[in-house]
Amino acid sequence: MISLAGRDILHAWGKFVFTGLGLGLLIGVTLSMAGIYRGMVDDAEVLLDTSGADLWVVQRDTLGPHAESSSLQDDLYRGILTLPGVARAANVTYLTMQVGQGERDRRAMVVGVVPGGPGEPGQPRFLVAGRHLTRGHYEAVADLATGFQMGEQVRIRRNLYTVVGLTRRAVSSGGDPMIFIPLKDAQEAQFLKDNDAIVHQRQRTLANPQLNRPGQPGVLAAVLATQTESSAVNAILVRVTPGADVDAVAADIRRWKRLGVHTRAEMNEILQAKLIATSARQIFMFLVILSVVSAAIVAFIIYTLTLGKIREIAVLKLIGTRNRTIAAMILWQALGLGAIGFMVGKIAASLWAPVFPKYVLLLPGDAARGFAIVMLICTLASLIAIRAALRVDPAEAIGG
Amino acid sequence: MLYLPIPRRALPLLAFLLPLGAAFLWLALTTGPLAPVPVTLATVQVDGIRPSLFGVGTVEARYTYRIGPTVAGRVSRVEVQVGERVKAGQLLGEMDPVDLDDRVTAQEAALRRAQAGVEAARAQVDDAQARRDFATAQVKRYEQLLLAKTASEDTVEAKRQESQVAAAGLQTARANRESAEQELKRVEAEREALVRQRANLRLIAPVDALVVSRDAEPGSTLVAGQSVVEVIDAGQLWVDTRFDQLGAGGLAAGLAARINLRSQPLATLAGVVDRVEPRADAVTEELLAKVGFTPLPDPLPHLGELAEVRVDLAPLPPTPWVPNAALHRRDGQLGVWRLEGNEEPRFVPVEKGLSDLDGRVQILAGLKAGDRVVVHSRSPLSPGSRIEVRDTIPGVTGTFDVPAVSPSSFSGASGLNGGGSVARTPSIPEATSDISSADSPRGPGIPRNPVNPVNPNSPYSPAAPVSGPTSMPGAPR
Numbered sequence: 001m002i003s004l005a006g007r008d009i010l011h012a013w014g015k016f017v018f019t020g021l022g023l024g025l026l027i028g029v030t031l032s033m034a035g036i037y038r039g040m041v042d043d044a045e046v047l048l049d050t051s052g053a054d055l056w057v058v059q060r061d062t063l064g065p066h067a068e069s070s071s072l073q074d075d076l077y078r079g080i081l082t083l084p085g086v087a088r089a090a091n092v093t094y095l096t097m098q099v100g101q102g103e104r105d106r107r108a109m110v111v112g113v114v115p116g117g118p119g120e121p122g123q124p125r126f127l128v129a130g131r132h133l134t135r136g137h138y139e140a141v142a143d144l145a146t147g148f149q150m151g152e153q154v155r156i157r158r159n160l161y162t163v164v165g166l167t168r169r170a171v172s173s174g175g176d177p178m179i180f181i182p183l184k185d186a187q188e189a190q191f192l193k194d195n196d197a198i199v200h201q202r203q204r205t206l207a208n209p210q211l212n213r214p215g216q217p218g219v220l221a222a223v224l225a226t227q228t229e230s231s232a233v234n235a236i237l238v239r240v241t242p243g244a245d246v247d248a249v250a251a252d253i254r255r256w257k258r259l260g261v262h263t264r265a266e267m268n269e270i271l272q273a274k275l276i277a278t279s280a281r282q283i284f285m286f287l288v289i290l291s292v293v294s295a296a297i298v299a300f301i302i303y304t305l306t307l308g309k310i311r312e313i314a315v316l317k318l319i320g321t322r323n324r325t326i327a328a329m330i331l332w333q334a335l336g337l338g339a340i341g342f343m344v345g346k347i348a349a350s351l352w353a354p355v356f357p358k359y360v361l362l363l364p365g366d367a368a369r370g371f372a373i374v375m376l377i378c379t380l381a382s383l384i385a386i387r388a389a390l391r392v393d394p395a396e397a398i399g400g
Numbered sequence: 401m402l403y404l405p406i407p408r409r410a411l412p413l414l415a416f417l418l419p420l421g422a423a424f425l426w427l428a429l430t431t432g433p434l435a436p437v438p439v440t441l442a443t444v445q446v447d448g449i450r451p452s453l454f455g456v457g458t459v460e461a462r463y464t465y466r467i468g469p470t471v472a473g474r475v476s477r478v479e480v481q482v483g484e485r486v487k488a489g490q491l492l493g494e495m496d497p498v499d500l501d502d503r504v505t506a507q508e509a510a511l512r513r514a515q516a517g518v519e520a521a522r523a524q525v526d527d528a529q530a531r532r533d534f535a536t537a538q539v540k541r542y543e544q545l546l547l548a549k550t551a552s553e554d555t556v557e558a559k560r561q562e563s564q565v566a567a568a569g570l571q572t573a574r575a576n577r578e579s580a581e582q583e584l585k586r587v588e589a590e591r592e593a594l595v596r597q598r599a600n601l602r603l604i605a606p607v608d609a610l611v612v613s614r615d616a617e618p619g620s621t622l623v624a625g626q627s628v629v630e631v632i633d634a635g636q637l638w639v640d641t642r643f644d645q646l647g648a649g650g651l652a653a654g655l656a657a658r659i660n661l662r663s664q665p666l667a668t669l670a671g672v673v674d675r676v677e678p679r680a681d682a683v684t685e686e687l688l689a690k691v692g693f694t695p696l697p698d699p700l701p702h703l704g705e706l707a708e709v710r711v712d713l714a715p716l717p718p719t720p721w722v723p724n725a726a727l728h729r730r731d732g733q734l735g736v737w738r739l740e741g742n743e744e745p746r747f748v749p750v751e752k753g754l755s756d757l758d759g760r761v762q763i764l765a766g767l768k769a770g771d772r773v774v775v776h777s778r779s780p781l782s783p784g785s786r787i788e789v790r791d792t793i794p795g796v797t798g799t800f801d802v803p804a805v806s807p808s809s810f811s812g813a814s815g816l817n818g819g820g821s822v823a824r825t826p827s828i829p830e831a832t833s834d835i836s837s838a839d840s841p842r843g844p845g846i847p848r849n850p851v852n853p854v855n856p857n858s859p860y861s862p863a864a865p866v867s868g869p870t871s872m873p874g875a876p877r
Contacts, residue, residue, distance in 0.1 A: 131759030
């Protein structure tokens with residue numbers, strides 16, 4: 001049986017291989033699209049993983065810090081630390097901005113963390129090079145995707161930071177790579193204006209007789225000081241003690257500290273159902289359409305391949321070949337074509353996935369599902385082709 | 401042909417299919433869950449790590465003198481410009497005396513009059529003395545004549561009375577002289593007072609100093625307490641430094657420090673911690689310290705310039721240490737991935753001690769020298785992860801070992817990636833003001849003296865009428 005299919009393939013192996021290659025590229029595109037969708041969802045997941053938190057404390061009645069803006073005073077965390085069930089609490093700021101490096105700049109999410117040590121909430125989970133932040137100022141740990149190198153100077157607002165460590169897969173929900181810098185620098189970067197704006201503000205204040213009173217120079221100094229202060233953070237990351245009830249701790253903070261609190265599940269919901277919902281659904285819809293179109297094309301190709309051999313099949317029937325043998329030949333050819341297509345597709349998707357600017361996550365589960373679907377479609381398409389082949393009149397072999 | 405295991409016609413097809421299958425297999429094994437995680441390793445070493453602290457601060461003057469009038473008035477002249485060096489006692493400026501000079505002239509006239517009065521009184525005393533002497537002599541003569549009975553008792557009595565009148569006249573003249581002398585003293589004192597008031601309008605440098613600000617120009621009217629000129633003791637500058645409270649327990653006066661000014665980031669200046677403030681900043685969670693320059697650089701650093709300060713604490717006794725990138729927290733437990741005998745990583749809990757600025761962390765328990773631990777990994781490890789040991793993680797470029805500035809760095813001692821130290825390099829000048837560095841708030845109190853040295857040595861100086869090294873961002877400098 002195989003030999004019949006094999007001999008037929010050998011008869012025109014070039015056609016078979018190139019058809020398989022073409023199919024493979026189509027399957028590769030579909031697999032990549034699935035990878036893009038998975039990557040989007042994974043970006044949101046990994047953002048939460050990187051935080052290393054069980055609870056996100058944010059401004060009351062906001063969905064911060066990622067879906068909505070949230071601003072908290074930076075001393076609130078002390079009160080939260082005293083609550084039962086809270087193991088660790090750390091301030092964090094998030095700001096997506098352009099980070100300069102020499103002539104070029106790169107979009108990145110700047111995360112301000114307390115340089116308290118590895119394993120603290122908000123710190124990068126693991127490094128691929130270098131070390132964690134140790135100084136309270138002017139150091140950065142960057143994601144590999146930023147393209148920044150160890151020891152390089154990067155510019156965030158008016159300060160230069162030395163890259164002392166590199167991490168990987170630390171991204172925002174939008175897929176922007178993260179740069180971790182000390183919290184105090186991040187607060188400054190987030191809330192401070194540029195030099196010109198500060199100078200203008202000073203001049204406006206100097207010109208205001210209410211604030212610049214003769215004989216009371218202290219008033220002006222105090223007013224100027226308050227204008228340049230920044231003591232806000234975007235969220236407080238809380239890790240509960242092992243065994244503590246996360247929801248109970250969240251309820252405590254909500255009730256007694258009157259702050260907004262999100263658990264891991266709620267954050268997931270916020271990110272996936274609210275923040276990336278439309279773009280993810282957009283990609284998903286496209287994935288569905290692409291899958292349907294790919295399935296249709298695979299089916300048509302197999303069907304037309306068989307119809308192209310209808311004369312030979314008639315000859316086979318004429319010489320008395322059994323229907324089972326002919327059906328098996330067509331089925332095996334279809335499955336072989338599908339297998340080649342799948343392998344080519346998987347290889348192609350794996351090869352071009354790293355070139356994509358955003359993360360493409362090729363899950364083995366997705367590949368297995370894809371393989372099953374390809375085989376199913378090939379089988380279905382060959383069934384139609386078999387039906388057409390078996391209905392052919394052996395007389396056609398010798399007729400005009 | 402049919403009986404050959406592989407028909408010759410199948411060879412081209414196989415030539416396509418076999419590499420395809422091989423490529424597929426290779427991809428399946430190198431990507432996805434079956435692939436080993438590339439990691440870098442470090443061997444635990446025993447060393448006494450030297451923790452150091454990193455802080456930022458602004459250059460400030462230890463003593464700031466704000467020189468201005470004690471009473472409201474108008475500035476008549478200002479003799480110095482910003483940046484000039486002045487000597488102790490040098491005239492810096494003068495307030496308008498209004499009528500004070502005329503009053504001094506009037507008082508001098510009054511003084512001369514009083515002197516004349518004293519002379520007149522003295523002459524009167526001489527006159528009265530002469531009269532009395534003559535009268536006394538007359539009495540003696542007439543008394544002898546009375547004995548000789550050549551003069552009458554009546555005449556002698558008249559002479560005696562004349563003599564008493566002359567004595568009383570002398571008494572009066574003496575009293576007048578005393579009065580005139582006291583008047584002279586009064587007028588002299590009054591003149592002295594006016595001259596002192598006049599001198600008080602002259603603004604004098606209290607010490608050898610540098611003029612940092614000229615706050616008022618001739619013609620402008622000031623109230624008491626406002627400054628005309630601000631000078632600093634240029635020999636005593638220090639960095640008002642803020643250190644994060646985390647791990648800053650060892651900060652103490654007398655420790656050596658290294659200072660990098662923002663304008664010269666590559667020049668490391670020597671310094672010493674002069675004082676750690678008893679009062680920490682509760683809001684920013686920082687310790688405050690004053691770090692002096694040893695010696696003071698020439699040219700002088702700019703007041704208000706940002707400086708980075710590194711303070712080396714005392715070295716710790718030797719303990720095993722690991723790079724901080726090796727530490728992870730799993731289920732609330734701090735630990736490292738240690739390579740077991742079968743080359744498989746296992747998470748072992750450790751207890752960490754202090755750490756230094758280069759990321760070395762003391763391990764107090766859980767590891768011993770010679771243990772191999774995972775430092776970097778391409779993705780988070782989990783129990784049972786397959787690992788592949790590399791020198792660097794694929795995709796990592798650049799080096800970390802920028803010129804070492806830290807004498808505490810153990811050059812060559814570390815067989816680790818990222819064991820070196822980082823030199824801080826330039827940052828862009830900052831226009832913002834850091835106001836929160838003063839020893840005491842700038843008080844608008846009225847000084848009793850035109851010269852007000854502020855002593856920032858006392859951290860609690862509530863009575864200081866003019867505050868210490870606060871910078872006033874809006875003021876012309």
